[in-house]
Amino acid sequence: MQPRQELDSVVVTAEQMANIEKKLFAAGMPVAALMEKAALMMSQRIQQLYPLKTTSKVGVLVGPGHNGGDALVIARELHLQGYEVSLYRPLEKLKALPQQHANYAKSLGIPYYDDVESLSTCQLIIDGLFGFGLTRSLSGNLAMDVDRLNEWPIPVVSIDIPSGLHTDTGEVLGTAVKATHSFCLGLWKPAYFQDQALAYLGEAEKIDFGIPTREVWSIISQPVPIQLLTKTLALEFLPLSRPQVTHKYQQGHLLLICGSRRYAGGTILTGLGAQGSGVGMLSVAVPASLKPLLIGQIPDGLIIDCPESEKGAVASLPPLATDFDSYDIIACGPGLTQDGIDVVAKVLDAECPIVLDADALNILAQLGTVKSLGKRQAATVLTPHLGEFKRLFPNIDHPEKDRISAAKTAAHQTGAIILLKGARTIIANPQGKIWIIPQSTPALARGGSGDVLTGLIGGLLAQNTLIQHPIDAMVATAAWWHAKAGMLAAQERTELGVNAGTLCQYLHRIF
């Protein structure tokens, strides 16, 4: 990978960004030069997105720090290009460098207004109130200004991050600007991938103003603590290479344990997801009454019929399904119902890696998450959505307020790989590494798409036994694949046209 391309997958916290910046300044890069570089790139991008002939009136919000300094450089450049620029500075305070830019803007005759309302006739707003230096909540007049601005039907470009968002957690501190475009400066920040921030970010774009890779690696340890699973990285793993001379059992043997009379469809979808992974052998343990259905839907799967509970769930596993040594991996959970408690307890004893989803997670929570996983030697992958996560980890307060930290804590507590589902899925390993799936589609917010993911993860991990990529990286790769297939399907069929069955048909098409 090219050094700069390598940085495309790196995500840094506000503190790390500030430290990288300090290193650059200590090495001799003038502060003003860096601001000039970043802001010039942003002003050029703004002129591409909002050309003078369509968007001549621009309002610029100037905050007290260097975010405000960036805004003033952009204001100056747009003014020099012929835009009619108006400035609004809600806070008196101004750091030294932005003060110089403010003085120069004044000398150029760029007008200052003393209320936000004066910008309401602009065709574009530039938000340079706060960047990664935001330390506390917006309140008082400042918050009222932001709320007022959010009511206008005017596009907003936010510098570095929409003002009011916490750079790491994406939490709204008091209130926050709702941007149309957000320009993330230098390196990606966590807020860009936290579900709670997505509605504020608009279209996100990274502005690469040339931070030397050496400075980044002097602050960020390797392996990179928070990393995006980009297309470039995913295609280092996918499609999995298959030797010329091989046979089905060398291409991975996955055992799925799922389903009940009530939730029969989930079993099929998990099976189809596994099938889509290219796994060599697929065995599916289901309640006996579902066997004919499964044979019809997944003819290449070895369907194992299990004794049923009264409600038609898997009550126990027959010998064929308990000979765990025959399998490279077991994935368990979709459609199991709470009746599957003995089954899950048995699966937890397996010596091979396991993936637990859906009902298996609720049962695990009931058994005691940390205690039950404490005795496991082989890898465990848990794939909760937020609701399941809260049941599994009641001691982690408000996981929705910082999904990245929540997943990290959960992985640390359990020694498991945690895949926290959402609009931006987070994968954490017990050593503290985080993977983020940077793009997806709300088309996947539909019953059954998680079942497909469980099958896909299981199938990919089964094949990985020979190749031996790190398991967390393969779990993340499966989630990337799932999202990518969803996006392709949505593109061709609209967001309405992506049901879970259709999604499976798109899995192989992304390559």
Ligand SMILES: NC(=O)C1=CN([C@@H]2O[C@H](COP(=O)(O)OP(=O)(O)OC[C@H]3O[C@@H](n4cnc5c(N)ncnc54)[C@H](OP(=O)(O)O)[C@@H]3O)[C@@H](O)[C@H]2O)[C@@H](O)CC1
């Ligand atoms: N490294 C890079 O990539 C580059 C970074 N650059 C730019 O620098 C930006 C970071 O600049 P920054 O450090 O000056 O912080 P910034 O976000 O402007 O705000 C800090 C000010 O806000 C104040 N303040 C905070 N909260 C407040 C509140 N609730 N209500 C009121 N005030 C509040 C705080 O005051 P204090 O807490 O000290 O009282 C302080 O004065 C970064 O986002 C990017 O745009 C580019 O120029 C070059 C490349």
Ligand SMILES: Nc1ncnc2c1ncn2[C@@H]1O[C@H](COP(=O)(O)OP(=O)(O)O)[C@@H](O)[C@H]1O
């Ligand atoms: N708004 C969204 N944007 C992108 N992906 C989403 C969104 N909502 C849900 N998903 C994805 O869809 C899947 C849903 O899984 P899950 O909640 O387990 O559903 P089910 O149990 O019905 O299969 C997950 O992979 C999740 O990341």
Ligand SMILES: [K+]
């Ligand atoms: K901003």
